[in-house]
Amino acid sequence: MSAKIRVFIVDDQPLIRAGIQALLGRKPDIEVIGQASDGSEALRKIPALDPDVVLMDVRMPVMDGVAATRELIAAGTRAGIIILTTFQDDINVFNALHAGARGYLLKDADHKQIAEAIREVAAGRALIHPEITAQVLREFSRLAAQPLAAPTPPAKPAAPRNDRLALLTERELAILRMLGSGRSNQEISEHLTISIGTVKNHISSILSKLDVRDRTQAGLFAQQAGLAE
Template identity: 50%
Template sequence: MTHQAIRVLLVDDQPLLRMGLATILSTEPGVEVVGEASNGREALAQVEALDPDVVCMDVQMPHMDGIEATKALTASGARAAVLILTTFDRDDFLFETLNAGASGFLLKTAGPEQLIHAIQVLAGGESLLAPEVTGRVLDRMFTEPADEPKAASQPVPELPVPLTRREDEILAMLVTGKSNADIAEELFVGPATVKTHVSNILMKLDVKDRIHAVIWAYEHGYVDAQG
């Protein structure tokens, strides 16, 4: 392994599953498994000791589950990105982990290529959701049950550095689930230009990835306010 390898911590209460994940990741030259943990408490200690780039986190574990561990990592300011790996395709797990600060969500039925790709994406500062759940995230954010009143948005805060008109436009596109490539094509600009704008948006909103930029926009009614 070189010093440029992506450092990964595996967190799951099943030793055989951790072993299987480690075996899969050992086939990728750019990824190094630097440690393992069997519950959330151990994960917090290992993150502090090992400083991984990505934490592959199970949800249901003894002592401290993956949701609480993700909240604690986010609150601590740890730089590691959390990739949730779970057997359960449940909306409550999905939304609780995203709200806790996770940057990715995959089902354990994902193939080795999907897992490695997700780790690479998160290590690069981006976010990723399993294809099976992306649509549900957007549906949950922008539709409300007919028999329930729409929750009031938080006031749009005055940002220390306001978004530019172009950044407003790109944030609105992120909310609809468009990729950088989609945005570049629609705006007739290069992907690198879009990536720069997205990075500026994340910095100004003080969020770590595009998923949480979308959550921020939804919670504050920002896109509606700008539209």
């Protein structure tokens, strides 16, 4: 049996922490190994416990989740950090992602979504709540459209965009278009009448062929290429 995914919860509300721990306790592959009530306490506890994933609230006293995420990343933590919050305002989303968070979920996500996010981030991937993905893509697209004062040439030139798109199958192109519009795996599955597992396999292939890190970057690629729905 493979080792369980070790999770640390950071939230200033004891009932929230207890509720999340109880829900995750039902998952045979996930283990909650510790908790903290604010970012400062998390910074003291996490290095010794060495979790695989940290569920981090945004708005907390003493030190908020964005600051704690920034400090943990700067300290070289190996844990993937998922922001779990009731707020989806742009400033929190982008500050958290910029600080190094690899996931962003709303607290109204059900236990299946939270567990799946933990598994994705533990595997080194990124995951953003579907309700937030569209606004992230819009903002990244806006930033990409702004002229750069002094662009730095890449050390290794990337393949031309059209060359990379030519590697995709027709089905992969269809999925890429939907990623560009912020569609979730479930929505893509229903639209194309294929299983969610098949959708995930196609997305993994798309990421590899486009040489991008996650579905958010793939969605931005689609927007910049004029492929979004």
